[in-house]
Amino acid sequence: MTRSNAREIAMHLIYEMDYHQESPQELLSQVFASGYYPRLAEESELYKDKPNAKQMGYIEGCVTGVAEHKPEIDATIERYAVGWKLGRISKVSLAVLRLAIYEILHVEDAPTGVVINEAVEIARRYEEEEKVSFINGILGSFARDLEAENKK
Numbered sequence: 694m695t696r697s698n699a700r701e702i703a704m705h706l707i708y709e710m711d712y713h714q715e716s717p718q719e720l721l722s723q724v725f726a727s728g729y730y731p732r733l734a735e736e737s738e739l740y741k742d743k744p745n746a747k748q749m750g751y752i753e754g755c756v757t758g759v760a761e762h763k764p765e766i767d768a769t770i771e772r773y774a775v776g777w778k779l780g781r782i783s784k785v786s787l788a789v790l791r792l793a794i795y796e797i798l799h800v801e802d803a804p805t806g807v808v809i810n811e812a813v814e815i816a817r818r819y820e821e822e823e824k825v826s827f828i829n830g831i832l833g834s835f836a837r838d839l840e841a842e843n844k845k
Contacts, residue, residue, distance in 0.1 A: 707791055707792055708784055709724075710759075711784050711788070769794050793808050794835065797809075809829070
């Protein structure tokens with residue numbers, strides 16, 4: 694399994710958190726339980742291989758990190774989604790945006806350009822091109838502003 698696959702699995706779990714009351718840890722335990730994960734593999738190639746320890750740590754870190762920083766991340770999305778409230782953005786787009794913004798802000802070994810490119814690629818698998826462009830625009834604007842702030 695690649696980091697790209699781990700990232701997409703993390704996005705799925707972040708998406709699921711909008712629909713369930715479980716903590717991130719409970720959700721992770723449920724998904725990676727010995728009987729549940731193989732059933733996911735029957736539905737999607739993405740789940741064909743189980744994550745190794747490093748990939749699992751990455752998935753867990755992203756899922757729990759997004760949950761812990763959700764107010765900050767959502768405020769960032771609202772700031773850059775000019776004219777849009779969170780309730781108008783699809784749950785899939787929100788999950789992609791939340792993961793990417795978390796990674797840009799909090800994952801040191803995730804280069805911003807790679808994060809944005811992979812967020813766009815993940816979005817393309819689940820969303821219409823108009824929404825993909827919306828995601829790309831938000832992340833691009835956010836990254837440019839962040840880079841400008843860091844140069845000060």
